[in-house]
Amino acid sequence: MGLQCMGLETVGVIEKMVQLTTEQRTFVVTTFHQTGSLQRTRDAFRERFPEREPPAAKTIWANVRKYQEHGTSVNRNKENSGRRRTGRSEINIAAVKQQLLEHPRDTSARRNGTGLPSATFNRITRLDLHQHPYRIHIRHQLSPRHFARRLVLAKWLIARCEADVNFLRYLVIGDEADFAIDGKVKTHNVLEHAPTGQSPEFNFDTNMNRQKWTVWLGLCGSGQVIGPFFFQRNVNGNRYLQMINDDVLPQLEENFERQVGGVFKYLWWAQDGAPAHRLTAVRDRLRELFGDRVIALNHAVEWPPRSPDLTPCGYFLWGHLKNKVFVTPPRDLDELQGRIRHEVDALRNDPALVRLAVQGMLRRCELCVERGGGHVEGEGA
Incomplete structure (x- = not known):
């Protein structure tokens, strides 16, 4: 398309x-x-x-x-x-x-x-x-109603960080992305010359039926990386819930303390509004694990739609991994999965970089406020 x-x-x-x-x-x-x-x-x-x-x-x-x-x-x-x-x-x-x-x-x-x-x-x-x-x-196209919702989240996060300088250290933010055999459109390598003042019309086609892995990863503000977890089929609500229970939860328990009632101490969970994330059972499970410390649609603190430029998964993680994974074309899905695991392990061994990426959310939220809820892509973490 x-x-x-x-x-x-x-x-x-x-x-x-x-x-x-x-x-x-x-x-x-x-x-x-x-x-x-x-x-x-x-x-x-x-x-x-x-x-x-x-x-x-x-x-x-x-x-x-x-x-x-x-x-x-x-x-x-x-x-x-x-x-x-x-x-x-x-x-x-x-x-x-x-x-x-x-x-x-x-x-x-x-x-x-x-x-x-x-x-x-x-x-x-x-x-x-x-x-x-x-x-x-x-980038995602925004309308005035999107600007307003982005501003609410940006101002909330800024105020939260001012009240608690360690807030981002207790944030876990996760997301999914597709890694296809034929790689990705590397936009930073796509260059076209055109007369002054006449921007070219870019058009790139992608094959929606290509062989791929859907990968979920979570970044922790304290420097840990959760995952990767792989899906060969589309991620629906039931598969997402199973991943949280069987895969994410054990890794979180290795790094963070839980209260007697089962809720994690201090830990915040953030996710976007993908359909799989909005399942009622998923929402209920997140409240069991994190109480009211969830940033997502249908929760007290809403993650605004069309805002990958505000999350480290969008402005850092996926580009960082894909630039390394697709240096040369992988032969098959097995090799692709192996490369992804290798690069995630390398990132896991660099907690300072992970912390820096998550901390970049504050600067991006400040820019979002300055721009009235507008895009902030192109800014470094």
Whole structure:
């Protein structure tokens, strides 16, 4: 099913890849000298220029070094005389134009198919062909009613973290994702050039009947990983309930203390509103295990719909695992399962990374409030 057919479920969002303006370069250099911190510089940039992503650390360093060496971070040779640049010759311009016509989606500056240096390729596409690279971002489409529900959860979590600095350490948040034999659409590798101001129409087809594993994993704010648990069929409410009782519960009992009545002490459980999660028996079982400390649909604290950008499973876990699992295509389902287990074990051995991912929920909820309930994808954990 192509992305354009997903209606209210998902939409493709096109991001124009742009360079820093002179004002932005000056702001980056000045802020870094004032704070001495890359992260504070990026945070300040995000507040000053909310319409674009903050520059990477290497970009900040490059501008700071240039200022230290030359007294400015601006290219003072632009439009001035100097060594004649031969890269932008008519032959090279024609070669780049032909490459973009024949391979519109698998051509990047580094893998441009012309043999030209990436810098030359970028200059030709930008200055001579007036083309810009665009990347696709997948996100759930939101309406005003979704904004309001996202704001409720975001404000609640912020207040909870202010009242209890250890709140996220006692949070377990789980989710399912499909791992198919033929891999996934790696959107960060999908690049298309288009004229300035004319975003391309992205369309990718997926085979819904492909061989796959459905995998459930849980991340604990204290650093533990629960799972993985595998399903070859769709996850319905009964299978989800059986997984909680037979698989999840024993692992939680290894790491967290339960009260005499059976309810876990301090522990919170969070899940999205997938149909399997809404079964009445599932809801009742979660209340037996966690009392009123459940964040989900049909509970006192609701997890808002269409909000994977607020959960570490959505903004960190699945992308992290799939980038490692699908480095090369797996031969069969057995090999695919083995790779998933291997990468989950590696993540389990890095509790600091798991803690950092869960703690990223607070920053994302703060951004969600700043944006009136809007999307916060693209922000790091």
